[in-house]
Amino acid sequence: MRRPAPSPRRARAARLAALACALLPLVAASAAGAQGGTFRHETEHYRIETDISAQFTRLVGMHMEEIFKEYSRRFAEYGEVRQRFNVAVFSTEEGYLSEVPPQVRGSTGVFIASKQLLAAHAEDRTPEEVLRTLYHEGFHQFMFEVVSREAPIWLNEGLAEYFSEATWNGREFELGQVPTTRLHTVQQALRDGSYVRIGQLLTLNPDQWLQNVRTDAHRASLHYSESWSVVHFLIHGDNGRNASLLNDYLREIARSKPPERAFADVFKVDAGTFERLWGAYVMSLEPSPKFRCRDNMEALMLLAEMVYESPTEFEKVSDLRRKVLYTSGYHWEITRPTGQKVSSQDRQQAEALFRCPFDEGRSSVSYVVVRHVPTGMPILICDHHPGVVLKAYYRNDSPGRRRIIVEEEVRETLDPNLAQAIMAAVADR
Numbered sequence: 001m002r003r004p005a006p007s008p009r010r011a012r013a014a015r016l017a018a019l020a021c022a023l024l025p026l027v028a029a030s031a032a033g034a035q036g037g038t039f040r041h042e043t044e045h046y047r048i049e050t051d052i053s054a055q056f057t058r059l060v061g062m063h064m065e066e067i068f069k070e071y072s073r074r075f076a077e078y079g080e081v082r083q084r085f086n087v088a089v090f091s092t093e094e095g096y097l098s099e100v101p102p103q104v105r106g107s108t109g110v111f112i113a114s115k116q117l118l119a120a121h122a123e124d125r126t127p128e129e130v131l132r133t134l135y136h137e138g139f140h141q142f143m144f145e146v147v148s149r150e151a152p153i154w155l156n157e158g159l160a161e162y163f164s165e166a167t168w169n170g171r172e173f174e175l176g177q178v179p180t181t182r183l184h185t186v187q188q189a190l191r192d193g194s195y196v197r198i199g200q201l202l203t204l205n206p207d208q209w210l211q212n213v214r215t216d217a218h219r220a221s222l223h224y225s226e227s228w229s230v231v232h233f234l235i236h237g238d239n240g241r242n243a244s245l246l247n248d249y250l251r252e253i254a255r256s257k258p259p260e261r262a263f264a265d266v267f268k269v270d271a272g273t274f275e276r277l278w279g280a281y282v283m284s285l286e287p288s289p290k291f292r293c294r295d296n297m298e299a300l301m302l303l304a305e306m307v308y309e310s311p312t313e314f315e316k317v318s319d320l321r322r323k324v325l326y327t328s329g330y331h332w333e334i335t336r337p338t339g340q341k342v343s344s345q346d347r348q349q350a351e352a353l354f355r356c357p358f359d360e361g362r363s364s365v366s367y368v369v370v371r372h373v374p375t376g377m378p379i380l381i382c383d384h385h386p387g388v389v390l391k392a393y394y395r396n397d398s399p400g401r402r403r404i405i406v407e408e409e410v411r412e413t414l415d416p417n418l419a420q421a422i423m424a425a426v427a428d429r
């Protein structure tokens, strides 16, 4: 289970409706049957039920099958899956709460072992957020049903977070992405010594974990991100030498060996030494290129807020670039969510904000602006990533309070009108 920081309400229905429209041409002949507002869809390994739309239900099926391949690749030596897994996605939190135990109130998704059910809700959440919750909870389901029922909580949550960061590239998921804020959380904790000691993390039981993550949001995010980073280290650190040992570790625990002993026996390292190696690895990591692009887009939306009186005046990225880089006497500084500052003084850094690391062309600007037709508000687009389109836009949480949202959308589900607008904007850049 994962509890996000509380997020204010917004127009969910409109977003999901847009997504549904986007999928229509793909699924006109869908076999999913609506029965009183319930949509069902079966794939090889999943039985999906939603109250959202036939299209969304099929999208969930497609994503779950693909992420299932990744779960199975990581735990290849476990037996065949005979039963289908149940997945339920509710359009409202109220619907979700009617199905899940009261203790998980406040969560956005959960796997309930006793019901063999993976449930999530889509209220106030982008489709990307809903899908990432499903990759996370879907892993708990896979772990429980296929791999082990005794997995230590840090490993179960760390792996679930690892899979929740999967990136669709149009053919398959790419794993091992390093998100900026997650990395920053762990690096900061290592710097100021507030991280959870590895010896302690390895021995936390589910009740202690729950107790710890309940205390405050930062502590919760640290537990999840630190566990993610340990999993990242085991899978990718040291040239991936330890990745295959995860199976051995789980087997030792299933044989009732205490987690810390199993860890030392399998990975041939004590908790103290491991902590040093893991810490050095985390400090050496940098955000993945996709996240550098997402960070750029957030920064450009911030700059546009500073430069234009009304957001609707933000029409071309080249115009924004001219204004922030070539207006004499105009000085600015922005602070990124990690605390890092970028200012007009550092020319190279400021220019780099306009370039996506995936852009192979030579243009000084990688991004385009399209309009959200009903409101005229700008949507900043990066069209340089395989499989997904990155979008940044403003969201009004309440009158006078605007937030910048950056999200990625699978290309196949892009609204045809938006896809067309992007093509036109790219041609016109």
Ligand SMILES: [Zn+2]
Binding pocket: 001, 002, 136, 137, 140, 156, 157, 160
């Ligand atoms: Zn979880």
Ligand SMILES: [Zn+2]
Binding pocket: 293, 294, 356, 357, 358, 382, 383, 384, 385, 390
């Ligand atoms: Zn990009």
